[in-house]
Amino acid sequence: MTLYRGAPLGGVIALALLLACAAEPDPGAPRESPSLDGIAIFPPDNPWNVRVDAAPVEPDSDALIASIGLDTPLHADFGADWNGGPFGIPYAVVPGDQPRVPVTFEYAAESDPGPYPIPPDVPIEGGADAEGDRHVIVIDRDARRLYELFAAYPDGDGWRAGSGAVFDLTSNALRPPGWTSADAAGLPILPGLARYDEAASADGIRHALRFTARRTRRAYVSPATHFASTNTDPALPPMGMRVRLKAAVDLSGFPPQARAVLVALRTYGMLLADNGSDWYISGAPDARWSDDDLRALARITGRDLEVVRMGPLTTE
Numbered sequence: 001m002t003l004y005r006g007a008p009l010g011g012v013i014a015l016a017l018l019l020a021c022a023a024e025p026d027p028g029a030p031r032e033s034p035s036l037d038g039i040a041i042f043p044p045d046n047p048w049n050v051r052v053d054a055a056p057v058e059p060d061s062d063a064l065i066a067s068i069g070l071d072t073p074l075h076a077d078f079g080a081d082w083n084g085g086p087f088g089i090p091y092a093v094v095p096g097d098q099p100r101v102p103v104t105f106e107y108a109a110e111s112d113p114g115p116y117p118i119p120p121d122v123p124i125e126g127g128a129d130a131e132g133d134r135h136v137i138v139i140d141r142d143a144r145r146l147y148e149l150f151a152a153y154p155d156g157d158g159w160r161a162g163s164g165a166v167f168d169l170t171s172n173a174l175r176p177p178g179w180t181s182a183d184a185a186g187l188p189i190l191p192g193l194a195r196y197d198e199a200a201s202a203d204g205i206r207h208a209l210r211f212t213a214r215r216t217r218r219a220y221v222s223p224a225t226h227f228a229s230t231n232t233d234p235a236l237p238p239m240g241m242r243v244r245l246k247a248a249v250d251l252s253g254f255p256p257q258a259r260a261v262l263v264a265l266r267t268y269g270m271l272l273a274d275n276g277s278d279w280y281i282s283g284a285p286d287a288r289w290s291d292d293d294l295r296a297l298a299r300i301t302g303r304d305l306e307v308v309r310m311g312p313l314t315t316e
Helices: 015-019 061-068 256-267 291-299
Strands: 003-005 079-082 085-087 091-094 103-105 136-140 145-150 153-155 158-161 163-168 209-213 242-245 270-275 305-307
Touching: 061 305, 079 291, 103 163, 145 158, 209 256, 242 256, 256 291
Parallel strands: 091 136, 103 158, 209 270
Antiparallel strands: 003 091, 079 085, 136 145, 145 163, 153 158, 242 270, 242 305
16 A cells, blocks of 8 residues: 555645644753654654754854845745645655666666656656656655655656665665765755644654755755755855754744744754755645645745854865
8 A cells, every 4th residue: 555645635724733833842852753654764863853953053154144035035835725736745655565666867877776666656746747856755664765756757667767866764874975866965855844744743843844045056065965056156055054043033923834844944944955946945745734824934034044053065
């Protein structure tokens, strides 16, 4: 049996979520990995899962934030009903005996070879007729493996894709230096998605989120392994840069779903993963999201954000 996430669920907004407020994380609580259908999404000390609310600020934070946009608002690039249906980056959970299919890659030298356990009706980002990134994400729940494709198209008995990566969800291993993944930065996509079930839970979203910026630097910082730019301007952000919401920002007036996202941004931050629209935050589609709630994120702009202290940059 294949379990799908990010598929239409009927458009009913959960009343419990609308009435609840996202819990503030307890800094003294035991560290546990976020889970999906009982599957731990990387170890507790994985970069996606560590708190950064007490981490120092990058000295060049102001310039880096300004390059993306001081007055540019946050935007949820996911939700319930845009252009006729749920939007975001979907995923599927499959059992260990899901049949594997061959995959050919445009960037084969930096892709993990197939076969991949892709079910015939796997959800594709944007839908079957999409012309965008067309990400395909599959989690093998038994083997604890994550399979991700970029620019994925059915091709005969298998698939063709721009690039692809396989991640061991029990390991903190990164991609080889200089390698991409299904994302420009060489990062996994799944752990950076805002998911409705997390936002609606008492624990809230307990991991960093994924975001994009229009202009990036020819550089990356761990946990990223790849850049996607020729611009060497030091004021531009490198791939893998982590940004968080400033502690002084008052969240009391935000609706529940927006507040759940903002609590995560203050506690875990968000990682720059790809070139795209400025301050666009990624999530999984779900008909239970309230698009009205999520639009409240636009009350937060770049001025409310700061860059977490980065490690060494890689430029080659």
